[in-house]
Amino acid sequence: MPEKLVSVIIPVYNIKEYFKDCIESVINQTYRDIEIILVDDGASDGSEVMCDDYAAKDERIRVIHKKNGGLVSAWSAGVKEATGHYVMFIDGDDWVDTDMVESLLEFAKPNEGVTEIISSNYIIEKKNEKRKASNGMPVGTYSGAELREVRTKLLGEENRPVIMSRCMKLITRDLILNNMKYLNYDIRMAEDVNIMLPCLLDVDRLVIHDGFFYHYRTIGTSMAHGYDERLLDNIRQDYDTFSGIMKDKGVSNGKEQMDREYVRLLFFVMKNLLRADIPGVTGRVREIFDTEPIRGIIKNTPVTVSEKSNKLLYFGMKHPIAPVVLLIKMIIRSFDRVTAGAFL
Incomplete structure (x- = not known):
């Protein structure tokens, strides 16, 4: 041809x-x-x-x-x-x-x-x-x-x-x-x-x-639109793969970009968990967000958040205790019923 x-x-x-x-x-x-x-x-x-x-x-x-x-x-x-x-x-x-x-x-x-x-x-x-x-x-x-x-x-x-x-x-x-x-x-x-x-x-x-x-x-079947227990592992792969590209291409602030990107990708993990009907969700949130290295990355890598629902998620990521998680989950599930679930 x-x-x-x-x-x-x-x-x-x-x-x-x-x-x-x-x-x-x-x-x-x-x-x-x-x-x-x-x-x-x-x-x-x-x-x-x-x-x-x-x-x-x-x-x-x-x-x-x-x-x-x-x-x-x-x-x-x-x-x-x-x-x-x-x-x-x-x-x-x-x-x-x-x-x-x-x-x-x-x-x-x-x-x-x-x-x-x-x-x-x-x-x-x-x-x-x-x-x-x-x-x-x-x-x-x-x-x-x-x-x-x-x-x-x-x-x-x-x-x-x-x-x-x-x-x-x-x-x-x-x-x-x-x-x-x-x-x-x-x-x-x-x-x-x-x-x-x-x-x-x-x-x-x-x-x-x-x-x-x-x-x-959008037909609701992608990983970003429904619960998937593999999401955190995929985000870790994203971090490693994209960091390698940045390093290979000689991007001077590649690590800083990738740390901020990782925090933003973790929003999907938090939202994914809070929207799901899974047992022990508060324990799972704490297991992820109150454990190193994720806890340290969130603490040491501040990101700008302007959207109201994302501010809730971000607060929960920084304070992953049961009362906070349950309150945010209730607010998000209520918001979803009104907006058909458009957050990020």
């Missing part, structure tokens, strides 16, 4: 109910000269058949059928098979506006020999709610000294300067390929940071776009 300018990579795993919205939004892009790579990650609900059906109708589509290996395994398989100068990732249960590729390409410079990330914003699509989420940095183009400054605060901030998802972006394919050596395939939370962190530390040119083209569908 001749090289294209943009390869759109869509991991597909048991999302038959949502897949049509996704693929139709891609095949109807106003910029037509794209290749579309569907990575069937061992689907068994009929979405794997839909992949082949769409490929039979559109010559731009290629399908990779593979054994189930998880999301990182799926998208990375797509990158290895892609021919585009840029890659764009869209998860199979999400969808995009039909002018997304064309709009982001307006800011690309494929002939200048530099690596690029062109990042837009996104819309969180819940069953009864829509909410916009934006990059924390002002719209514009960053390189040189400005980009080096951005790299000192990629992680650990209350509002990330750059959205760390691999989606809603155009990314130079070689930038991804050159950093896939850092992938930890066991990570199941913040796995996109695993690839975007090294890419952002290497990229020559970063463009922050003001568009909201990407629609992120």
Whole structure:
């Protein structure tokens, strides 16, 4: 297949109910000269058949059928098979506006020999709610000294300067390929940071776009949206993996960024526990948050918290005694019934 300018990579795993919205939004892009790579990650609900059906109708589509290996395994398989100068990732249960590729390409410079990330914003699509989420940095183009400054605060901030998802972006394919050596395939939370962190530390040119083209569908099955006893272990893996990347890339304040990031990730652990119907929750909270090294990291790494519910969680993390934990649990469960559980 001749090289294209943009390869759109869509991991597909048991999302038959949502897949049509996704693929139709891609095949109807106003910029037509794209290749579309569907990575069937061992689907068994009929979405794997839909992949082949769409490929039979559109010559731009290629399908990779593979054994189930998880999301990182799926998208990375797509990158290895892609021919585009840029890659764009869209998860199979999400969808995009039909002018997304064309709009982001307006800011690309494929002939200048530099690596690029062109990042837009996104819309969180819940069953009864829509909410916009934006990059924390002002719209514009960053390189040189400005980009080096951005790299000192990629992680650990209350509002990330750059959205760390691999989606809603155009990314130079070689930038991804050159950093896939850092992938930890066991990570199941913040796995996109695993690839975007090294890419952002290497990229020559970063463009922050003001568009909201990407629609992120929340369906309540990710680790961040339901109780999972593996969450703390995954966060520890995040800390070790991302710290290693920071060290390898020579980030001068890498440890400070990672300690703050660890504290912020622990918010998910606290929230995860307090929302769950599990016995002995107060003892489990104390076991985690009143034990080293977590107790010391929380004490010695202050973070800024402005959102009211997160202030409650933070107070509980710093004071993990039964009366405090039970009161916060009651408040959060009550708040969840009103807001359908949107905290972090």
